[in-house]
Amino acid sequence: MQARDLSVLISVILIIAMLIIPFPSWMLSIFIIINISLALLVLLTSMNMQEPLQFSIFPSLLLLLTLFRLGLNVSTTRSILSKGEAGKVVETFGTFVVGGNVIVGFVVFLILIIIQFVVITKGSERVSEVAARFTLDAMPGKQMSIDADLNAGIITDEEAKKRREKVAQEADFYGAMDGASKFVKGDAIAGIVIVLINIIFGIVIGMLQQDLGLQEAASRYTLLTVGDGIVSQIPALLISTATGIVVTRAASDGNLGSDITKQLFAYPNMLFVAAGTIFLLGVVTPIGPLLTAPIAILLGVLGYMFRKTQQAELVVTEEVEVEEPIQDIKSPEQIMNLIDFDPIEFEFGYGLIPLADANQGGDLLDRIVMIRRQLAIELGMVIPVVRIRDNIQLEPNEYRLKIKGNEVAKGELLLDHYLALGPGIDDDTIEGIHTKEPSFGLPAKWISEAAKDEAEIFGYTVVDPPSVVSTHMTEILKKYAHELLGRHETKQLVDHLKESNPIVVEEVTPNPLSIGDIQKVLAKLLKEKVSIRNLPVIFETLADYGKLSTDPDLLTEYVRQALAKQITSQYTKEGEPLKVVTLSGQIEKLIAEGVHQTEHGNYLSLEPGQSQAIIESIATNIEQLSMQDVSPILLCSPAVRMYVRQLIERYLPDIPVLSYNELEANVEVQSIGVVNT
Numbered sequence: 196m197q198a199r200d201l202s203v204l205i206s207v208i209l210i211i212a213m214l215i216i217p218f219p220s221w222m223l224s225i226f227i228i229i230n231i232s233l234a235l236l237v238l239l240t241s242m243n244m245q246e247p248l249q250f251s252i253f254p255s256l257l258l259l260l261t262l263f264r265l266g267l268n269v270s271t272t273r274s275i276l277s278k279g280e281a282g283k284v285v286e287t288f289g290t291f292v293v294g295g296n297v298i299v300g301f302v303v304f305l306i307l308i309i310i311q312f313v314v315i316t317k318g319s320e321r322v323s324e325v326a327a328r329f330t331l332d333a334m335p336g337k338q339m340s341i342d343a344d345l346n347a348g349i350i351t352d353e354e355a356k357k358r359r360e361k362v363a364q365e366a367d368f369y370g371a372m373d374g375a376s377k378f379v380k381g382d383a384i385a386g387i388v389i390v391l392i393n394i395i396f397g398i399v400i401g402m403l404q405q406d407l408g409l410q411e412a413a414s415r416y417t418l419l420t421v422g423d424g425i426v427s428q429i430p431a432l433l434i435s436t437a438t439g440i441v442v443t444r445a446a447s448d449g450n451l452g453s454d455i456t457k458q459l460f461a462y463p464n465m466l467f468v469a470a471g472t473i474f475l476l477g478v479v480t481p482i483g484p485l486l487t488a489p490i491a492i493l494l495g496v497l498g499y500m501f502r503k504t505q506q507a508e509l510v511v512t513e514e515v516e517v518e519e520p521i522q523d524i525k526s527p528e529q530i531m532n533l534i535d536f537d538p539i540e541f542e543f544g545y546g547l548i549p550l551a552d553a554n555q556g557g558d559l560l561d562r563i564v565m566i567r568r569q570l571a572i573e574l575g576m577v578i579p580v581v582r583i584r585d586n587i588q589l590e591p592n593e594y595r596l597k598i599k600g601n602e603v604a605k606g607e608l609l610l611d612h613y614l615a616l617g618p619g620i621d622d623d624t625i626e627g628i629h630t631k632e633p634s635f636g637l638p639a640k641w642i643s644e645a646a647k648d649e650a651e652i653f654g655y656t657v658v659d660p661p662s663v664v665s666t667h668m669t670e671i672l673k674k675y676a677h678e679l680l681g682r683h684e685t686k687q688l689v690d691h692l693k694e695s696n697p698i699v700v701e702e703v704t705p706n707p708l709s710i711g712d713i714q715k716v717l718a719k720l721l722k723e724k725v726s727i728r729n730l731p732v733i734f735e736t737l738a739d740y741g742k743l744s745t746d747p748d749l750l751t752e753y754v755r756q757a758l759a760k761q762i763t764s765q766y767t768k769e770g771e772p773l774k775v776v777t778l779s780g781q782i783e784k785l786i787a788e789g790v791h792q793t794e795h796g797n798y799l800s801l802e803p804g805q806s807q808a809i810i811e812s813i814a815t816n817i818e819q820l821s822m823q824d825v826s827p828i829l830l831c832s833p834a835v836r837m838y839v840r841q842l843i844e845r846y847l848p849d850i851p852v853l854s855y856n857e858l859e860a861n862v863e864v865q866s867i868g869v870v871n872t
Contacts, residue, residue, distance in 0.1 A: 207259065213266035217277075223270055224282035227426055230264060234430030234437075241437040247372075248364055253441055254371035260434055261378045264427055268389050271423045275393055276400055279415060281423055288422040301421050307428040308387055322442045327369040337362045343553070343560040346567075346581055372442055382431055386424060393420035463505060466498030536600040537582040538679055541668065546591030547608055550661060551583055559583070562665040569669065574676050574721060575728025576684065581668075594664060596671055598678055604671045606633035608660045612641040618654035625650045633667040677722040685714040692730045699731065702738040708745060713737065715747035716754060723840070723851070725755065725762060732757055746796055748837050756833070756856045763859045766828060766851065773858070775830040776816045776868035778839070782809060785872075786835045786842070799838040808872045810846050816868035817850060823867075828853060830864065 213226075237256065244250045271281040280286065338359065345355040397416025401407040407415070460466065470491040477487030541563075549555040560583070567578045589595065595605035607630070615625060616632055616639050627640030642650055647657050658666075672679070689710065693700040704713060716737065717727045727733060736757040740750060755762065767773050778786075786809075789801040801809075817827040829852045831839050836854040843850060858864065 206263075210259075210263050210266045213270045217273055218270050220274060220278070220280060220282035223267070223274060224284040226267055226270075227282070227284045230260075230267060230427075231430050231433075233260060233263075234433035238433045238437040238440075241440040244441075247368060247441055248361065250441060251364065251368050253437075254368070254374070257378055257434065257438065260430075261382050264382065264431060265385060268385070268423070268427055271426075272389060272393055275416065275419045275423065276396055279401070279419070281419055285419060285422045285426055288425045290418065290422070301417070304390065304421050304424045304428065307425065307432060308383060310432065322439070326442055327372065330366050330369040334362060334366055339561070342564045346560050346563045346583065352577075352580070369442075372438075383435075386428055386431065390420055390424045393423065460497065460501045463498045463502035466494050466501065470494035470498065537597075538579040538599055539581045539672070540597040540600075541581050541583050541594065542586040542589060542597070543583075543594040544589040544591040545585055545587060547594055547610065548585055549610060550608070550664070557661075559661060559664070562661060563668070566665060566669050566672070570672055570676070572728070573726060574673065575726045575730065576676065576680055576688065576717075576721070578672055578676070579679060579684075596668060598671075598675045603675055604633070604667065606664065606667055608664060609641045610660050612643060612660070613647050613650075614658045614660070614663050615640045615642045615646075615650045615655040616658070618656075625653060625655065633663065634670045673724065677718040680714060680718050680721060682710050682714050685717060686710055688717075688727075688730060689713065692734065696731050696734070699734045699738055703734050703741055707741045708737060708750075712741075712745055712747060712750075716750050719747060719751040720754065725758065725765075729758065729761060748796060752833065752837055752854075755854070759857050759859055762853065762857045763862055766826075766853070767862055772863040772865040773828065774820070774825050774865050774867050775828045775853075776813070776820065776870060777866045778829075778831045778835075778870045782812075782870055782872065783832055783835050785809075786838050790835075790838055797838075799841055801842075805872070806842060809870065810843060812870045812872065813843060813850075814847060816870060817847065819868065825867070827851075829870075830855065830858075830866075833857075 218226075237253075237260070240250060241253070247253075271285060274281040275285075341350075341355050341358045341362070344350045345352065350358070394413075394417050397420060398409070398412045401412025401416055402409060473487050473494065474484065474491035476482060477484040477491075543550065548557075550557045551559040553560070563581050563583075567581075570576070570578050590607070592607050592609060593605065594608065595602050597603065609628070612628070614630075614632065615627060616637055625640065625642060625646060627642035627646065630639055630641055631637065632639045640655075642657070650657050689700060689704060704710060717733070720727050720733075733754050736754045737750060740753045744750065785801070785805065786799065789799050789805075790797055791800050813829065817829075820827040827850055829839065829843075829850055831852065831854060833854040833856045836852055836857075840852045843852070
């Protein structure tokens with residue numbers, strides 16, 4: 196345990212001891228001075244903070260200081276009633292500060308109580324309550340604003356995380372301050388009760404136990420009680436003031452002192468007006484210019500000084516504004532920024548601005564947040580933030596999606612229409628603008644809102660424009676997920692896995708596989724639409740086979756076989772056989788013999804005529820399956836699976852190619868086509 200932690204624990208134990216054990220008068224005097232010092236330190240700290248969260252420990256500190264002050268009150272009360280004295284500090288405040296006059300001291304004490312209880316504490320309590328309520332009500336809006344900035348690329352994931360933490364901390368802080376302000380209120384009430392108890396019982400003890408007269412007993416105990424009350428109320432007043440400053444403090448770039456001087460004297464001419472008013476007050480009233488003239492002169496001098504300073508700052512600001520554009524153009528950093536591009540960019544014409552403008556009812560930013568969450572669950576990777584911007588070079592209703600600076604998809608939306616997907620038969624009863632659904636290329640129509648209900652009656656699937664573009668974006672991001680997974684993203688996944696499975700990560704990287712090797716394996720899985728969310732199984736497989744080979748293609752095959760349960764559930768439906776197209780033995784033998792091994796890996800080398808024949812045969816079988824409304828799957832032996840995939844991926848990229856080892860033993864497989872030459 197560190198010394199600072201130990202000192203806090205000892206202080207709390209000491210406060211408890213003060214409630215039970217009588218302390219000598221000299222020690223009480225030391226504690227009273229410490230109490231005043233701590234209260235002053237808290238007040239100065241609250242004045243110098245720039246935002247309330249910089250003093251987030253204040254609610255807990257307020258409780259400890261209140262307990263310390265009440266413990267002192269108990270100890271001084273015990274000393275006053277038992278010994279008739281409470282130390283040098285209490286005696287000094289009872290005689291020197293109030294001149295030994297009991298009535299004056301009591302009046303001063305009452306004024307302090309009224310200031311603290313009625314003015315400061317009451318106001319602080321109300322401000323704390325309102326601030327807590329508004330902070331909690333504003334939390335959802337702040338969270339949505341953070342998500343919107345994140346999706347727009349204005350902030351990074353790390354900055355978004357910090358902002359979310361700050362929002363949560365603000366809610367906790369203002370909620371705690373709402374309750375902590377009750378400590379100050381209770382402390383003021385306790386101060387009044389303790390003073391009354393000390394005076395009444397002090398007089399009784401003085402008359403009955405010490406044989407003092409009524410006047411002498413009242414004078415002695417009232418003077419000590421008032422001194423003790425003032426001693427305790429001064430730090431209480433400081434703490435109450437600090438509480439008010441903390442709960443009313445708005446976030447700014449400076450502390451309270453700099454903000455007051457900057458904002459109060461922001462208009463120097465008003466100081467001249469105030470100076471003239473004060474001077475006239477002394478001239479036209481019996482007060483006399485002797486008292487008002489010095490203050491008026493001081494205000495005039497301050498006005499002159501602040502106006503000179505303001506003019507100088509204005510000149511400097513104008514010079515900086517002129518120089519900054521020139522320096523920006525010349526600086527190499529600005530030139531380097533020109534070659535940067537975002538991983539994902541969504542651009543749209545000016546006619547689609549309402550789609551992304553929340554003020555016009557657009558919810559595209561919220562939809563992108565949901566898309567990223569959905570893909571994180573489905574693919575097992577975090578899609579980078581999507582940069583959204585309008586582009587006047589596009590057609591008004593046109594949009595396009597870029598991956599790493601290259602256009603990968605585009606489409607057109609009619610915001611005042613709905614996209615109607617036909618039920619599979621040609622039907623011209625529904626009027627609309629013929630088009631193609633952008634995600635899957637299906638024939639569709641843009642129909643008006645008036646025709647929406649009629650289209651649904653005829654079996655059309657009617658989709659609103661935001662859903663059209665979000666579905667299109669989802670499918671494109673799935674398709675190009677392997678390009679979005681770089682070494683940096685792979686390192687983030689590895690670090691995340693290392694938190695829960697450190698041993699398996701250490702067994703895989705940096706030896707025998709580098710981050711680049713792992714990235715290639717994961718990218719190959721994503722390219723064939725295999726989720727990498729089950730990273731523990733993937734890394735355990737890499738740990739088993741990474742020592743035997745570092746070939747990404749071969750390692751990918753081992754990983755796919757380890758993910759057999761996942762791949763099986765991805766392509767099968769419960770209670771239905773898996774319908775596939777298989778390769779004939781002749782084709783598999785031909786492909787196996789066409790594999791060439793080199794020091795840089797294995798590759799398939801077939802004669803052009805043979806390759807063309809195989810591809811055409813596969814395409815014919817796939818087309819027949821599509822006509823039967825069956826999702827085509829190509830099934831082959833494990834030895835040739837990756838080479839078959841290499842052969843057809845340019846011509847039939849969306850056809851899944853599975854091996855027998857990637858299917859579980861209990862799966863019923865139905866071959867409805869065979870590939871022959």
